[in-house]
Amino acid sequence: MGTIDLKQLLESQTLERCPFPIPVGWYFIDYADTLKAGEMRNVFVFDQEWVLFRTESGKPGMTDPYCPHLGAHLGHGGKVCGEHIRCPFHHWEYDTEGWCKNIPYAKLMPPIAKKQAILRALPMVEKYGMMWAWYHPQCEPPSFELPYIPELEDATGYTGSRRGSWTADTCIQEIAENGPDVAHLKFLHGAPIIPPVQTTYEGPVMKLDIGQGYIQGTSYGPGLNVMRFNQHGITATMISYSVPISKEKTQMNMSFRHVDYAEGTPELAASKKVIDHMIGAAEGEESAGFESVDFIVWNNKKYRPNPLLCDGDGPVLQFRKWFKQFYPGYENSTKI
Structure with missing residues (x-):
């Protein structure tokens, strides 16, 4: 037996749950x-x-x-x-x-x-x-603006009063990392496949395409994410606006909106079912939304700054590199 990499085997002794400051x-x-x-x-x-x-x-x-x-x-x-x-x-x-x-x-x-x-x-x-x-930890003024979101701002065309709030015992970055980590959709959520994913980054904005247009998301910094689920001929929207309560606790808040289809139409039924599925386990479906399965991972995991990744993983490292901009002064930190 050759020499073993003790650093790899013993790293978990020095891991922290949330080694991050509050992000900008x-x-x-x-x-x-x-x-x-x-x-x-x-x-x-x-x-x-x-x-x-x-x-x-x-x-x-x-x-x-x-x-x-x-x-x-x-x-x-x-x-x-x-x-x-x-x-x-x-x-x-x-x-x-x-x-x-x-x-x-x-x-x-x-x-x-x-x-x-x-x-x-x-x-x-x-x-x-x-x-x-x-x-901003150094009290600097805003460096970008909140976007226009038609589902929440247009006077007509959209409906849906459903919203929810959940507390996760982890930092906001860990929750956001779920987006590019598409492999967990199959193994944790029970999705039938690992969907292809593409991410693009421009300043504080990250765009995410899961399943070639099946889910399209845009993040505006750490605190706002708009996810559009394009399924069954309809689009349903999840607006996520999490806030760090502390370094190790995040309040997840979401609003769910869809096109204002007429009562009794198949489009309305499909929209409501897609929204059910986003949150938990929709009736008649095998896979589960975040409420059912993600919290058991978030609430108990530790952050590995040097993860072992394989060829099937999503663009986790690119995401982390993008997210680092929200920690001023930590650009060269090896912990995050």
């Missing part, structure tokens, strides 16, 4: 109709607590919870005053960009407060009936 991107925070003008609440995402609020004119804001003055928590006793969030302790006020706009008893503002925002605030937009926040 636009992320879903909540549905727009859950936050009225003048309301505020505390939310936990991106590995920390934040204060989410809506100004009296309707603009959403999301800031660090601790006042730059003496550290009082803005989300416990704080208040929305006009276009600002006000600290309960000494009534310092901040706008949705984190600039201090009022200190009621000060003759002179601290010099830094005249030059820059002093409270970390995340850029926010409202789109698709949802509130989105831009996360």
Whole structure:
């Protein structure tokens, strides 16, 4: 027997479940109709607590919870005053960009407060009936915009109120890696074949084609993925908008839409069946959607930065190379 590769055999002792920081991107925070003008609440995402609020004119804001003055928590006793969030302790006020706009008893503002925002605030937009926040670890501004999604934005032509939310005990990259990993569709999900897959990458956008047009997906950074399932003469759409709760916990959120076919038509029935299949096990079908099988893997696996891959695997390494751009400062890391 020749010498054995101990590094290969012992690597699992040093593996981590999630060796990643929170990646850069636009992320879903909540549905727009859950936050009225003048309301505020505390939310936990991106590995920390934040204060989410809506100004009296309707603009959403999301800031660090601790006042730059003496550290009082803005989300416990704080208040929305006009276009600002006000600290309960000494009534310092901040706008949705984190600039201090009022200190009621000060003759002179601290010099830094005249030059820059002093409270970390995340850029926010409202789109698709949802509130989105831009996360960057060094507080850099957004480097790309959220796309136009006709299924969610067009006034007519599409329907479907079905949506769901699931918590996975893993990082957002591991969930996204399922896209190019087509081999698992046969062995974990029970699909009849391993479908061919093609991926293309351009900046923060990844396009995925599974089964030569059978499933076509587009990812816009880590936090938004639009998957169109073209089957049985219809197209049904899954819009996925996951958000990192922490480095090891991800909230998966999805909306399901389809063309507004007339009641009783075979196209409507086919659309609904395809959506059933995306999520779980549709009636009369052997293969299963993510809800049935993926969580047992996600919740228990560890990340192998040097995976042993074979010729039948999908473009996993190309995907990982693309995803690295969302971890600024980690370009040369061997852990990820």
